[in-house]
Amino acid sequence: xxxxxAEDLFLLRDGLTRLLxxxxxxxxxxxxxxxxxxRALLEHRPDVAVVDVRMPPGFGDDGLQAALEARRQVxxxxxxxxxxxxxxxxxxxxxxxxxxxxxxxxxxxxxxxxQFVDAIRTVAAGGTVLDPEVVTKLVGRRSRxxxxxxxxxxxxxxxxxxxxxxxxxxxxxxxxxxEKAVSKHTTSIFAKLGLAACxxxxxxxxxxxxxxxx
Amino acid sequence: xxVMWMFMILVWRxxxxxxxxxxxxxLMVPVAAMGAAVFGxxxxxxxxxxxxxxxxxxxxxxxxxxxxxxxxxxxxxxMLGAGICGLWAAASMARSWATAGxxxxxxxxxxxxxxxxxxxxxxxxxxxxxxxxxxxAKLPAVTAAPGRFVTFARSGPPWRVVTGRIPRAVVxxxxxxxxxxxxxxxxxxxxxxLLLALGLWLSPRALADLRALIRRVAPRLEGWxxxxxxxxxxxxxxxxxxxxFGVRPWTVAAIVAAIIITIRWPRxxxxxxxxVLVVFAVYGFMLVSRWVPGPRMxxxxxxxWFGAIQVDSSQTSLLAGVEAxxxxxxxxxxxxxxxxxxxxxxxxxxxxxELAGRVQRLTETRDHALDAAAAELRRIERDLHDGAxxxxxxxxxxxxxxxxxxxxxxxxxxxxATEAIETSARALSELRLLVRGIYPPVLADRGxxxxxxxxxxxxxxxxxxxxxxxxxxxxxxxxxxxFAVAExxxxxxxxxxxxxxxxxxxxxxxxxxxxxxxxxxxGADPARGTGLRGVERRLGTFDGILAVSSPPGGPTMxxxxxxxxxxxxxxxxxxxxx
Numbered sequence: 001x002x003x004x005x006a007e008d009l010f011l012l013r014d015g016l017t018r019l020l021x022x023x024x025x026x027x028x029x030x031x032x033x034x035x036x037x038x039r040a041l042l043e044h045r046p047d048v049a050v051v052d053v054r055m056p057p058g059f060g061d062d063g064l065q066a067a068l069e070a071r072r073q074v075x076x077x078x079x080x081x082x083x084x085x086x087x088x089x090x091x092x093x094x095x096x097x098x099x100x101x102x103x104x105x106x107x108x109x110x111x112x113x114x115q116f117v118d119a120i121r122t123v124a125a126g127g128t129v130l131d132p133e134v135v136t137k138l139v140g141r142r143s144r145x146x147x148x149x150x151x152x153x154x155x156x157x158x159x160x161x162x163x164x165x166x167x168x169x170x171x172x173x174x175x176x177x178x179e180k181a182v183s184k185h186t187t188s189i190f191a192k193l194g195l196a197a198c199x200x201x202x203x204x205x206x207x208x209x210x211x212x213x214x
Numbered sequence: 215x216x217v218m219w220m221f222m223i224l225v226w227r228x229x230x231x232x233x234x235x236x237x238x239x240x241l242m243v244p245v246a247a248m249g250a251a252v253f254g255x256x257x258x259x260x261x262x263x264x265x266x267x268x269x270x271x272x273x274x275x276x277x278x279x280x281x282x283x284x285x286x287x288x289x290x291x292x293m294l295g296a297g298i299c300g301l302w303a304a305a306s307m308a309r310s311w312a313t314a315g316x317x318x319x320x321x322x323x324x325x326x327x328x329x330x331x332x333x334x335x336x337x338x339x340x341x342x343x344x345x346x347x348x349x350x351a352k353l354p355a356v357t358a359a360p361g362r363f364v365t366f367a368r369s370g371p372p373w374r375v376v377t378g379r380i381p382r383a384v385v386x387x388x389x390x391x392x393x394x395x396x397x398x399x400x401x402x403x404x405x406x407x408l409l410l411a412l413g414l415w416l417s418p419r420a421l422a423d424l425r426a427l428i429r430r431v432a433p434r435l436e437g438w439x440x441x442x443x444x445x446x447x448x449x450x451x452x453x454x455x456x457x458x459f460g461v462r463p464w465t466v467a468a469i470v471a472a473i474i475i476t477i478r479w480p481r482x483x484x485x486x487x488x489x490v491l492v493v494f495a496v497y498g499f500m501l502v503s504r505w506v507p508g509p510r511m512x513x514x515x516x517x518x519w520f521g522a523i524q525v526d527s528s529q530t531s532l533l534a535g536v537e538a539x540x541x542x543x544x545x546x547x548x549x550x551x552x553x554x555x556x557x558x559x560x561x562x563x564x565x566x567x568e569l570a571g572r573v574q575r576l577t578e579t580r581d582h583a584l585d586a587a588a589a590e591l592r593r594i595e596r597d598l599h600d601g602a603x604x605x606x607x608x609x610x611x612x613x614x615x616x617x618x619x620x621x622x623x624x625x626x627x628x629x630x631a632t633e634a635i636e637t638s639a640r641a642l643s644e645l646r647l648l649v650r651g652i653y654p655p656v657l658a659d660r661g662x663x664x665x666x667x668x669x670x671x672x673x674x675x676x677x678x679x680x681x682x683x684x685x686x687x688x689x690x691x692x693x694x695x696x697f698a699v700a701e702x703x704x705x706x707x708x709x710x711x712x713x714x715x716x717x718x719x720x721x722x723x724x725x726x727x728x729x730x731x732x733x734x735x736x737g738a739d740p741a742r743g744t745g746l747r748g749v750e751r752r753l754g755t756f757d758g759i760l761a762v763s764s765p766p767g768g769p770t771m772x773x774x775x776x777x778x779x780x781x782x783x784x785x786x787x788x789x790x791x792x
Contacts, residue, residue, distance in 0.1 A: 060659035088671040
């Protein structure tokens with residue numbers, strides 16, 4: 001699997017490339033600036049890009065902007081954002097095109113490399129992975145009017161885990177229920193959010209979006 | 215003679231001591247007293263002595279700075295004058311004595327048929343005159359009839375002895391008294407000479423003092439001249455009123471008032487000059503209108519004076535009109551130079567007051583800003599010390615232990631490694647919080663509007679946003695405004711029980727306006743909570759203000775205004791979004 005790594009700190013970039021190589025990824029390019037990232041993405045068209053949000057030249061959200069621009073030119077290009085902090089605002093902007101293949105994780109998550117690699121694979125497969133911290137913040141908000149308010153407690157838990165990028169199997173394990181029960185919940189969620197039964201993965205993304213927009 | 219010299223020396227010593235002690239002004243009193251001796255004791259000489267005393271006391275006690283100038287200029291003149299007067303009196307007396315002596319030798323007696331009636335305060339009584347006549351009687355060969363009085367006339371041929379009825383006006387009784395004692399005469403000459411000598415001695419010193427005074431006053435005069443002190447004109451302009459209204463108590467009072475105003479409030483005097491000129495001009499025009507021939511002119515008006523012109527006909531009234539026009543023109547010319555200039559000066563003064571207030575406000579806000587910055591640094595230091603730093607130390611210790619344990623007990627080492635990972639994650643999480651508290655990353659990345667949007671997303675309440683901010687602001691302003699909104703939002707969530715919050719941000723005419731309104735129970739008071747007070751101070755650093763409207767029962771509206779400029783048009787993407 002081809003990966004482009006964009007990270008301006010040498011130690012982290014080096015660590016990431018080693019980690020990914022160790023897990024069988026091929027490093028197409030490792031860049032340290034936002035314009036370099038955009039060029040590498042358009043040139044290599046990797047299966048997934050691991051991108052730091054804050055990068056030169058602006059040291060603002062340059063990495064995010066470069067990734068968004070790349071996705072505008074290559075729709076659905078899977079991008080996993082890494083950052084020292086997570087902002088719902090950025091998660092929303094990444095998900096806005098409803099194409100899926102989006103991840104947004106704290107850099108801390110790199111510590112647990114299995115989860116991290118799973119997340120990369122989910123994103124590469126077109127799934128959505130949001131950092132638990134983003135999800136926790138969402139949970140912290142009061143339920144209000146709208147489709148999300150119609151969800152039951154269990155359904156909401158399932159949606160939270162869905163937003164974190166877990167598969168039905170993982171969700172079943174986490175909640176100590178059968179996979180069948182989880183799939184029943186997801187179907188109910190999609191129905192309540194008014195999402196037609198077409199592409200399952202896309203529906204998951206839309207559900208998460210609905211969750212974010214609530 | 216010896217006695218006289220001793221007396222003179224005594225007088226001199228006393229004088230010199232007084233002079234040393236009280237300054238030259240002290241001489242005023244004896245000089246004035248001498249005047250009284252020369253001219254007789256009557257109302258005005260007594261008044262002079264009193265005035266001298268008063269002046270002396272005043273000069274000594276109050277006007278210390280003017281003491282020398284006031285006295286030294288006055289004294290020599292007075293002394294020289296008094297000395298000359300005294301000498302002249304003595305000379306005329308000497309002539310009288312000569313005549314007297316001559317008449318005595320010729321057994322010529324001057325007989326006044328009856329006593330001179332007392333003529334007032336200063337006139338010697340009959341007893342004194344009697345004594346004088348007795349002393350005259352002691353002279354050899356004088357045959358003075360008892361009860362008769364001898365006198366000398368000072369008017370007319372001086373040495374003509376007047377007999378019979380003498381007109382009271384020409385009699386100088388004191389000359390009689392002095393003239394009858396040679397001692398008195400000599401004393402008078404000596405005193406006069408003394409006065410002259412003193413006056414001459416004082417004159418150069420007085421001149422030096424005068425020069426010193428001029429030097430001291432000169433800068434003030436120079437300032438006067440530069441300022442264009444039109445106030446001096448007030449007195450002559452007021453005197454113009456005399457020609458119209460005549461010398462009356464109130465016109466004189468007006469002139470005195472004008473003099474006082476000119477001295478005391480020169481600026482007011484300058485302001486009054488054009489006004490008075492215009493009033494006179496208007497009066498002049500009224501005068502002219504009275505003399506205009508026509509049906510309205512019922513009878514010939516009274517001739518009146520207007521300045522240099524006596525208005526008694528239509529022709530002269532035209533001249534008065536010309537004069538009034540000149541007055542009006544002069545007043546109009548003066549107006550911008552006096553009233554206008556002073557108004558401008560006053561406006562400048564107002565500006566200065568404003569500046570002083572501004573300086574004070576800047577000083578206060580700078581102090582607040584410095585205090586806040588120091589407190590913030592202390593907080594960060596404490597957070598780092600107690601949080602991330604401690605965790606990193608623990609992490610290092612864990613890793614060291616892990617290194618030792620690894621060969622012996624891999625299981626325990628694994629547990630330790632898990633703990634180390636957790637510790638590092640916690641340290642990172644704390645650092646994240648700290649960084650967010652110092653300068654929120656979204657704010658750094660994208661500016662105020664996005665940061666507030668992110669803040670709204672993280673808030674548990676539904677927040678409506680209405681942001682119109684076409685560019686970035688300077689980092690300190692963005693930060694202050696961000697934390698202000700955060701504080702207002704936190705208050706709304708924690709205290710108000712609001713169901714929704716509305717935030718409006720707009721920038722217009724160099725003013726950033728932020729409103730945070732909620733539909734809660736109200737009762738927010740910046741005076742009680744430290745949060746809003748802190749926000750107020752922080753905004754104050756940028757001349758910003760905070761207004762809270764929060765009546766009990768709600769709703770609450772917090773409005774903030776910060777003067778600031780936009781840095782650049784918004785660029786949401788460095789790659790261009792189009």
